[in-house]
Amino acid sequence: xxxxxxxxxxxxxxxxxxxxxxxxxxxxxxxxxxxxxxxxxxxxxxxxxxxxxxxxxxxxxxxxxxxxxxxxxxxxxxxxxxxxxxxxxxxxxxxxxxxxxxxxxxxxxxxxxxxxxxxxxxxxxxxxxxxxxxxxxxxxxxxxxxxxxxxxxxxxxxxxxxxxxxxxxxxxxxxxxxxxxxxxxxxxxxxxxxxxxxxxxxxxxxxxxxxxxxxxxxxxxxxxxxxxxxxxxxxxxxxxxxxxxxxxxxxxxxxxxxxxxxxxxxxxxxxxxxxxxxxxxxxxxxxxxxxxxxxxxxxxxxxxxxxxxxxxxxxxxxxxxxxxxxxxxxxxxxxxxxxxxxxxxxxxxxxxxxxxxxxxxxxxxxxxxxxxxxxxxxxxxxxxxxxxxxxxxxxxxxxxxxxxxxxxxxxxxxxxxxxxxxxxxxxxxxxxxxxxxxxxxxxxxxxxxxxxxxxxxxxxxxxxxxxxxxxxxxxxxxxxxxxxxxxxxxxxxxxxxxxxxxxxxxxxxxxxxxxxxxxxxxxxxxxxxxxxxxxxxxxxxxxxxxxxxxxxxxxxxxxxxxxxxxxxxxxxxxxxxxxxxxxxxxxxxxxxxxxxxxxxxxxxxxxxxxxxxxxxxxxxxxxxxxxxxxxxxxxxxxxxxxxxxxxxxxxxxxxxxxxxxxxxxxxxxxxxxxxxxxxxxxxxxxxxxxxxxxxxxxxxxxxx
Numbered sequence: 001x002x003x004x005x006x007x008x009x010x011x012x013x014x015x016x017x018x019x020x021x022x023x024x025x026x027x028x029x030x031x032x033x034x035x036x037x038x039x040x041x042x043x044x045x046x047x048x049x050x051x052x053x054x055x056x057x058x059x060x061x062x063x064x065x066x067x068x069x070x071x072x073x074x075x076x077x078x079x080x081x082x083x084x085x086x087x088x089x090x091x092x093x094x095x096x097x098x099x100x101x102x103x104x105x106x107x108x109x110x111x112x113x114x115x116x117x118x119x120x121x122x123x124x125x126x127x128x129x130x131x132x133x134x135x136x137x138x139x140x141x142x143x144x145x146x147x148x149x150x151x152x153x154x155x156x157x158x159x160x161x162x163x164x165x166x167x168x169x170x171x172x173x174x175x176x177x178x179x180x181x182x183x184x185x186x187x188x189x190x191x192x193x194x195x196x197x198x199x200x201x202x203x204x205x206x207x208x209x210x211x212x213x214x215x216x217x218x219x220x221x222x223x224x225x226x227x228x229x230x231x232x233x234x235x236x237x238x239x240x241x242x243x244x245x246x247x248x249x250x251x252x253x254x255x256x257x258x259x260x261x262x263x264x265x266x267x268x269x270x271x272x273x274x275x276x277x278x279x280x281x282x283x284x285x286x287x288x289x290x291x292x293x294x295x296x297x298x299x300x301x302x303x304x305x306x307x308x309x310x311x312x313x314x315x316x317x318x319x320x321x322x323x324x325x326x327x328x329x330x331x332x333x334x335x336x337x338x339x340x341x342x343x344x345x346x347x348x349x350x351x352x353x354x355x356x357x358x359x360x361x362x363x364x365x366x367x368x369x370x371x372x373x374x375x376x377x378x379x380x381x382x383x384x385x386x387x388x389x390x391x392x393x394x395x396x397x398x399x400x401x402x403x404x405x406x407x408x409x410x411x412x413x414x415x416x417x418x419x420x421x422x423x424x425x426x427x428x429x430x431x432x433x434x435x436x437x438x439x440x441x442x443x444x445x446x447x448x449x450x451x452x453x454x455x456x457x458x459x460x461x462x463x464x465x466x467x468x469x470x471x472x473x474x475x476x477x478x479x480x481x482x483x484x485x486x487x488x489x490x491x492x493x494x495x496x497x498x499x500x501x502x503x504x505x506x507x508x509x510x511x512x513x514x515x516x517x518x519x520x521x522x523x524x525x526x527x528x529x530x531x532x533x534x535x536x537x538x539x540x541x542x543x544x545x546x547x548x549x550x551x552x553x554x555x556x557x558x559x560x561x562x563x564x565x566x567x568x569x570x571x572x573x574x575x576x577x578x579x580x581x582x583x584x585x586x587x588x589x590x591x592x593x594x595x596x597x598x599x600x601x602x603x604x605x606x607x608x609x610x611x612x613x614x615x616x617x618x619x620x621x622x623x624x625x626x627x628x629x630x631x632x633x634x635x636x637x638x639x640x641x642x643x644x645x646x647x648x649x650x651x652x653x654x655x656x657x658x659x660x661x662x663x664x665x666x667x668x669x670x671x672x673x674x675x676x677x678x679x680x681x682x683x684x685x686x687x688x689x690x691x692x693x694x695x696x697x698x699x700x701x702x703x704x
Contacts, residue, residue, distance in 0.1 A: 197221070277315055277334050
């Protein structure tokens with residue numbers, strides 16, 4: 001059977017732009033996998049090419065067979081004891097089963113026996129005809145449509161005025177071609193497969209575009225239909241045109257780097273044409289974040305930045321048409337953007353007429369959470385937490401600035417600009433704080449207290465911002481855990497995982513001398529009687545996030561477990577401890593000491609009473625226990641001194657000297673001696689050893 005290339009295209013009304021690429025990839029992938037599963041691909045070299053434009057989803061697949069190869073099928077029928085009687089003749093049950101398979105009694109002799117004794121069974125061997133391509137494509141297409149990640153399903157009627165169909169958008173055409181042959185038997189969404197599709201709404205050279213064969217699809221759409229069918233090619237073409245337009249303008253200008261905007265614009269046009277527009281320079285007096293946001297979010301324009309990252313008065317648009325005279329398109333877009341920029345300027349001018357401090361009372365009318373009160377109440381808690389953090393750091397001036405920043409941090413929520421553009425919260429607060437003449441550290445903290453906003457985001461730039469950001473995130477974490485509003489599975493509506501990671505990153509990367517549990521407990525008084533104390537659950541939650549973070553950074557699960565088993569309160573110490581554990585694990589003495597440490601821990605757990613690390617030297621009888629005690633007396637103080645100095649690597653490496661004495665102790669000394677005093681003394685010696693070995697990490701976790 002000769003293999004040919006296959007094309008499947010579904011022509012629809014304008015698809016949702018933010019979902020287009022995902023829809024196109026899913027449509028192509030499911031059809032490909034389904035054909036592969038049915039044995040319709042000629043070889044492992046078969047390749048797919050996905051196409052997705054505003055009005056089409058398509059896939060091109062190479063090396064597709066007209067029919068799958070026949071397959072030998074072995075089907076288990078029933079146990080021999082049920083299939084044959086005492087004389088070896090077929091029972092009624094066997095004959096009935098064969099009849100259901102289209103066979104008669106003559107097939108009994110050809111049945112195969114497999115297994116032994118009671119497990120022996122009869123198998124019916126036959127050949128299954130390979131699936132025809134039309135049937136295989138139909139199944140694959142049905143599966144692809146059923147699995148399409150549609151954000152919101154539409155219901156519409158077919159041309160008969162009676163039948164209803166559910167799909168992402170009304171579909172108007174179906175192309176299914178194997179080489180030059182149309183698979184007319186394939187149907188979908190009330191459509192029958194053909195060879196005709198449609199190009200650009202206004203600029204297609206012909207309509208419809210009749211596809212000659214599966215391989216000419218992309219070229220015909222480009223030449224006859226004025227459509228670049230490939231999402232990837234269209235995106236690359238837009239990127240190239242944006243760069244070329246910026247270079248023509250000169251002066252080092254560049255289009256803003258925004259992959260999400262580029263994806264969305266790629267999903268809006270079929271034949272991109274980049275044009276240069278401009279607005280009045282007077283609008284540049286408005287913070288550029290406002291202008292950039294309104295151009296991107298509302299108009300899908302690409303703002304241009306100069307070599308210093310400052311917004312210019314020119315911008316780029318991606319048009320879906322290519323007229324000989326583009327002045328009407330340019331003028332139209334300039335007229336459209338002007339009122340948007342004028343609104344931003346009006347909001348900015350109006351907001352600056354009131355100080356941030358004068359807006360604080362308005363937060364008492366903004367509900368934060370029905371169990372935790374208003375934003376005003378929340379700000380009071382954040383201020384109290386910020387003061388407590390500053391006190392723990394021993395910096396009263398820092399506390400004063402952090403208190404002011406915390407008081408004003410949410411006031412921009414009640415400004416006109418943030419009311420129109422919520423994405424600008426914090427950013428506008430910084431501008432308004434500058435306008436009010438506030439200390440720059442306070443202004444920066446107002447913007448930065450939301451940071452880090454996502455994984456990999458930058459941390460607050462100053463100490464004031466760090467304190468307010470910590471206070472803000474701790475208020476959320478302690479408050480939500482305190483009312484039992486915990487994340488479950490994929491649900492985390494208050495972004496508690498992100499807040500926990502933000503707290504961790506600030507404590508670690510800023511090397512803050514703050515104890516985690518003390519920090520959490522000191523947050524509780526700010527809530528009064530509104531919440532329950534959920535500190536243990538929150539501590540566990542934070543350590544889980546911490547463990548994930550360090551595993552993602554390349555530390556092994558054993559290394560992370562060894563360190564976090566001790567729940568070190570200074571999170572800024574954790575990485576140093578991990579490095580120390582890694583260095584220790586590389587020592588030749590490490591495996592034996594880790595195993596011994598695990599054994600010591602088990603012995604102490606089984607002790608009938610709480611064992612204290614106390615040793616009566618007069619009760620040391622065996623040479624091995626005397627030797628261990630002597631070495632411990634030398635090693636433990638040195639390791640403790642290194643530990644106290646924060647040199648965790650040296651502290652663990654010092655402990656490596658214990659190996660020979662520990663091995664000798666377990667070889668020659670009976671811990672559970674009959675004499676209670678002797679037993680207690682030996683347990684005390686082991687407790688001293690255990691304490692000395694597990695200051696940096698629980699070394700037993702390194703035992704294989």
